[in-house]
Amino acid sequence: MYRTALFLFAFFASLLAVIASPVPVANGELIDxxxxxxxxxxxxxxxxGLGNCGKWNVDTDLIVAIGKGLYDRNGGSNCDQYVEIVNTKNGKKAYGKTRDSCPSCSDNDLDLSPSLFQKLGTLDQGVLSISWHFMNKGFKP
Known part of the structure; x- marks a missing residue:
């Protein structure tokens, strides 16, 4: 009787632990x-050029550098992940591949290759107001 009760208690405790599992987090940043x-x-x-993800690119590639703090907290897991970027002033949208980190960028800022930046505005503008988010892993525009 004691074994059965102990088994049932352990079984239901394990089941509750699985159901109540938290969202995956790495260093305080939600991963999934x-x-x-x-x-x-x-x-x-x-x-x-050579990005923090260890790959070479040229200015004509559609490349994104995310903030160094975000890159570090995610352990570089966003390398080769696409980002959807929208210029909030003119509504233009573009996609770029994460291949680098930006030491002077906050978590909300991006540094873009010249060709990607030109899809949203002109290089003369220098700085654009944007909204952006990561696409699902495996997404290709």
């Missing part, structure tokens, strides 16, 4: 839900 978070920030542009 990140793509659903829309951020409002600024976009600047930079000349690309």
């Amino acid at each position: 839900v990140e793509k659903r978070l829309t951020r409002d920030g600024r976009a600047t542009w930079f000349n690309v």
Whole structure:
């Protein structure tokens, strides 16, 4: 009788623990839900090369550098993940691939390759107001 009661208690306790499992978090940053978070920030542009993800790119590639703090908290897990970016002033939308981090960017800001920046505005503008979010892993525009 004691064994049966103990078994049932352990079984239901385990079941409740599985049902109540928290959302995956790494260093305080939600991992799987990140793509659903829309951020409002600024976009600047930079000349690309060897990015923090360890891959070479050229200025004609549609490349995104996310804030270094966000990159570090996510352990670089956003490398090669696409980002949807919208210029909040003119409504233009573009997609870029995360390949680098930006030391001077906040979590809400992005640094874009010249070709990606030009899909949203002109290089002369230098800074754009944007909203953006990560796309699902495996997404390709």
